[in-house]
Amino acid sequence: MPYIKLPELEEMDPEIQKLAREILEKTGKLGDIFKLLAIRKDIYFMTDNCVKTLLLNETELPYSTKERIALLVSQANNCPMCVDVHKNIAKMLGMSEEQIEETLKGIDHINTTEEEKELLRFCLRAASKDNYKITKEDLDKVLNLGYTTSQVFEAVTIAAYFNYINTLSNVFGLGK
Structure with missing residues (x-):
């Protein structure tokens, strides 16, 4: 169990909620790291860009x-x-x-x-x-x-x- 309360879907920024719904449709759950990053929209998108650039894109x-x-x-x-x-x-x-x-x-x-x-x-x-x-x-x-x-x-x-x-x-x- 995380040491802090992580935001629920309805507490997230609308842009992040949209992405969260897509993940929920595919997997049925949101991981704790997603929820933690959703605390701050700027940090979420910075991290998401790192993941895409470094790990998911062909490099x-x-x-x-x-x-x-x-x-x-x-x-x-x-x-x-x-x-x-x-x-x-x-x-x-x-x-x-x-x-x-x-x-x-x-x-x-x-x-x-x-x-x-x-x-x-x-x-x-x-x-x-x-x-x-x-x-x-x-x-x-x-x-x-x-x-x-x-x-x-x-x-x-x-x-x-x-x-x-x-x-x-x-x-x-x-x-x-």
Whole structure:
């Protein structure tokens, strides 16, 4: 149970209510993170834009890489609600149950290239509290694997986004 009272549909901004009704038609329920974000229209739409840009739109990274980052960072941040949500999103975006379970066992268990594993390790470091210790050499190591600056920037932005959303979920007791 969340630590605060989350807004009900009729308490939300009319623009957000419209989106909420669409979600309710498709899924039958609104998630706690949706309700939390609905507290502030500006923050809701900023976050919604991040989700669309980083996770739902086709970008330079494959959906599987993006969802692996989501799962790994959310797991590292001890955010079970986000892990559960992204297990379902990963399935919706084409990942198999086996790929999801491999990811949750840790990077060394993922059946992927060594290059992607290194990118995922880099993202976990980027999402950690001691990310200030990352050096130019660390970044160059990932770039020398064949990733472009733009791809690494995207991957780190996804990791940072999950620090943001995991923080909201954890601080406000969502999914508990």
